Amino acid sequence: SVRNLGLEKIANTVKFPCKFAQSGCTLSFHHYEKVEHEDACEFRPYLCPCPGASCKWQGNLNEVMHHLMKIHKSITTLQGEDIVFLATDINLPGAVDWVMMQSCFNFHFMLVLEKQEKFEHGQQIFYAVVQLIGTKKEAEMFSYRLELSSHRRRLCWEATPRSIHEGIAHAISQSDCLSFDTPTAQLFAENGNLGINVTISLN
Amino acid sequence: SVRNLGLEKIANTVKFPCKFAQSGCTLSFHHYEKVEHEDACEFRPYLCPCPGASCKWQGNLNEVMHHLMKIHKSITTLQGEDIVFLATDINLPGAVDWVMMQSCFNFHFMLVLEKQEKFEHGQQIFYAVVQLIGTKKEAEMFSYRLELSSHRRRLCWEATPRSIHEGIAHAISQSDCLSFDTPTAQLFAENGNLGINVTISLN
Ligand SMILES: [Zn+2]
Ligand SMILES: [Zn+2]
Ligand SMILES: [Zn+2]
Ligand SMILES: [Zn+2]
Numbered sequence: 001s002v003r004n005l006g007l008e009k010i011a012n013t014v015k016f017p018c019k020f021a022q023s024g025c026t027l028s029f030h031h032y033e034k035v036e037h038e039d040a041c042e043f044r045p046y047l048c049p050c051p052g053a054s055c056k057w058q059g060n061l062n063e064v065m066h067h068l069m070k071i072h073k074s075i076t077t078l079q080g081e082d083i084v085f086l087a088t089d090i091n092l093p094g095a096v097d098w099v100m101m102q103s104c105f106n107f108h109f110m111l112v113l114e115k116q117e118k119f120e121h122g123q124q125i126f127y128a129v130v131q132l133i134g135t136k137k138e139a140e141m142f143s144y145r146l147e148l149s150s151h152r153r154r155l156c157w158e159a160t161p162r163s164i165h166e167g168i169a170h171a172i173s174q175s176d177c178l179s180f181d182t183p184t185a186q187l188f189a190e191n192g193n194l195g196i197n198v199t200i201s202l203n
Numbered sequence: 204s205v206r207n208l209g210l211e212k213i214a215n216t217v218k219f220p221c222k223f224a225q226s227g228c229t230l231s232f233h234h235y236e237k238v239e240h241e242d243a244c245e246f247r248p249y250l251c252p253c254p255g256a257s258c259k260w261q262g263n264l265n266e267v268m269h270h271l272m273k274i275h276k277s278i279t280t281l282q283g284e285d286i287v288f289l290a291t292d293i294n295l296p297g298a299v300d301w302v303m304m305q306s307c308f309n310f311h312f313m314l315v316l317e318k319q320e321k322f323e324h325g326q327q328i329f330y331a332v333v334q335l336i337g338t339k340k341e342a343e344m345f346s347y348r349l350e351l352s353s354h355r356r357r358l359c360w361e362a363t364p365r366s367i368h369e370g371i372a373h374a375i376s377q378s379d380c381l382s383f384d385t386p387t388a389q390l391f392a393e394n395g396n397l398g399i400n401v402t403i404s405l406n
Contacts, residue, residue: 118326123321152346152362152363153360153361153363153379154360154361154362155360155361156357156358156359157357157358158356158357158358159355159357160355160356174386175386175387176356176386176387176390179383179387180382181378181382183377183379184378184379184382187377187379
């Protein structure tokens with residue numbers, strides 16, 4: 001392959017508009033910066049925040065709640081800063097997601113508990129994380145706290161909610177969330193159900 | 204194999220003294236209860252509480268601290284209810300134990316961070332737990348809290364300390380302790396060192 005250095009030089013000096021220009025982004029980039037920007041561009045459409053990636057919906061931030069209420073009707077919503085996210089039948093085999101919504105501070109948060117099967121040995125790991133139906137900037141105004149408790153034991157995790165624009169897949173793959181294995185889950189479960197105390201606070 | 208039902212019947216009625224009778228136990232048991240008692244018998248000798256099982260010392264509770272100070276001189280001791288257990292070089296390959304002592308409320312506690320290699324995939328899991336140099340009854344008077352914290356993230360675990368008479372192997376195998384994987388450890392480590400805040404309290 002023969003490199004055309006002249007063309008490469010031109011390409012490196014030309015700026016291209018962001019591919020979300022039609023959605024309102026006015027920025028332009030050298031081709032080598034363009035992909036990185038578009039990943040983080042605030043005009044990139046929002047994907048459906050439901051875990052599992054089976055729903056292909058995408059749209060604007062202000063349409064997300066309408067989409068959830070219309071298409072994902074089975075998701076429960078609780079009001080308040082301090083609620084209990086009850087995951088039932090945590091011993092169900094295979095990979096399972098539990099989802100609920102929490103509304104407080106005039107925002108909506110989606111709580112996700114995901115069980116993954118890891119390794120050949122059938123070990124299961126649970127991941128719990130909170131995402132804001134909002135921008136990354138809005139998410140940074142908040143903290144969330146997840147707590148498992150039982151007689152004389154307590155496990156808790158505090159962090160900044162993810163924005164649904166970033167999604168939770170990366171956080172889960174990096175264990176940047178509350179993660180625990182099946183024996184730990186059993187310490188806190190009652191009759192196969194696991195209650196997670198969720199507290200949202202404004203920084 | 205022919206069962207001698209007559210002998211079995213006799214055996215089930217006879218009581219045998221606990222094998223720690225010479226150490227002070229005055230109890231007797233049917234043979235089918237004897238092993239379970241002896242596992243929990245308060246007159247059973249204490250084993251060296253250092254993780255790794257390389258030291259074969261055993262003796263009375265009141266000799267344990269002397270043994271640790273004489274044979275395991277390299278273990279650091281900090282005074283106070285609230286200290287930082289600094290584990291250095293957590294990225295060292297293989298299974299590693301970090302150990303230190305904490306003295307408060309006129310008792311000595313041993314803090315253990317253990318890194319295990321799990322599964323063929325080279326995944327590493329860290330387990331942190333606190334054990335009291337004392338009886339199980341004494342341990343139940345206390346709670347311990349382990350906390351990892353960094354900018355806008357916090358992970359904590361609270362539980363009852365183990366007694367060194369029970370040991371920590373069972374707690375670790377059941378994840379009945381603070382457990383986390385390498386990516387989580389990286390979120391809280393600085394320059395390869397992990398600081399764990401340890402707080403002991405009297406119930
Ligand atoms: Zn853009
Ligand atoms: Zn959807
Ligand atoms: Zn006995
Ligand atoms: Zn020893």
